[in-house]
Amino acid sequence: MRNLIEVSMRNLPHLSYLEAFEAAARHLSFTRAAEELNCTQAAISQRVRALEQFFARPLFHRRSNGLELTEVGTAYLPGIAEALDRAEAATEGMLGAQAQTSVTVSAPLSFVTLWLAQHLAGFSAAHPRIEVRLNSTIWTDPNVELADLSILALDPLQPASGAVQLGQERLVLVCDPETGRQAGAKPGATWFNAARLIYVQGRMHLLDLWAKKENIVIAPQKASIKADNAAAALEIAACAGGITAVMSTYAASYLSSGRLVAPFGAGEILPVALHAVPNQQRRLSRSAALFLQWLSAEIPLHR
Structure with missing residues (x-):
């Protein structure tokens, strides 16, 4: 025995x-x-x-x-x-309690509206019993400690602990179709400065970065517009006309619909990329792990 x-x-x-x-x-x-x-x-x-x-x-x-x-x-x-x-x-x-069947995601407003909203049905179809709670942010999230996952733009060479990189980002200049038809084969200062410039305020000044890479001195002929998120800047460009520069993931739906054009192509790879970062203050729940697995498959590192 x-x-x-x-x-x-x-x-x-x-x-x-x-x-x-x-x-x-x-x-x-x-x-x-x-x-x-x-x-x-x-x-x-x-x-x-x-x-x-x-x-x-x-x-x-x-x-x-x-x-x-x-x-x-x-x-x-x-x-x-x-x-x-x-x-x-x-x-x-x-004990009669339900296991966690929700996932809370803190993400930039632009990511939620320009990418996640168009793809979330796929996750819901695969996991119909998991509730998704979204905290849309502009710059920072004051309640980030409540999130299971945060979507952040980080340097791939210096990611946060546990971060999963979501694809690569390119610096893409976009404009309304009419402005795009006036562009030459190569970027030119005259064309650039004649258009309405729409800036996305934040840590990275992408419009300035694009102009610098193209050796264009910024001397706008019209008062610029400054938005606090890429979603607003893109919608302004589509509705009112103008030029803005954003990460390629954010521009994709506007380019595919034809509401905006990228007259000079996708541009160079940026030194930042979107990352999904688990909350290090708690264990990753099964719901959060499933969402992270789905997200990394939808935005693979090599696209």
Whole structure:
């Protein structure tokens, strides 16, 4: 009987060790993991150390400025995070509570209106029971801590922790069809400055960047228009006429419909790209993971 019991027992470390490791790996901090699990920093450290002894391998590099996962820790984390999510969902089910069936996404207003609104039906069709909550932002989101995922324009060479790059962005100059018909084969200062210039205010001044790349000195003959988001700038250009410069993902629907044209093509690849960034303060729920998987498939890195 004793041998049967020994054979049947799972070869698993204590659950509290796994919880401590997952929280510390997500925060890259024993202190913040302790705050989340309502225990002391020393307790988290001891539990992680016990787990490392179980494997006889280190899971973290202890740096002076924080923690860094080892290769073993990086490989171990996804499976443990998924197992804890499943255990949580099963427990909630037994208690009569519903597992999380919603995903909250913080995203630029322009991304929501110009891309997500046109593609979201695909996610809803594949996952009809998952509620999608959208926080549309201009520049920053004051309630970003409530989001499961944030859509941000980041440098691909310096992404945030856990960020998933969504394709590549090109700097594309667009204008109304009539202005486009007046353009020459190559960009010219006379044509550029004669049109109404529509600026998108923000961290990157794309219209200025485009002019600089084309060696055009900006000296507009008409008062410019400044919008606080790309969606507004594009709609103004389509309705009132004018020139603006935006990321290629934002321009795509206007170009395909013919409401705007890109007289000089798609342009150069920008040093920023859209990224989906999970909230590092919590484990990624199954709903959020499914949304992230769908999003990265819809906007693949190589397009």
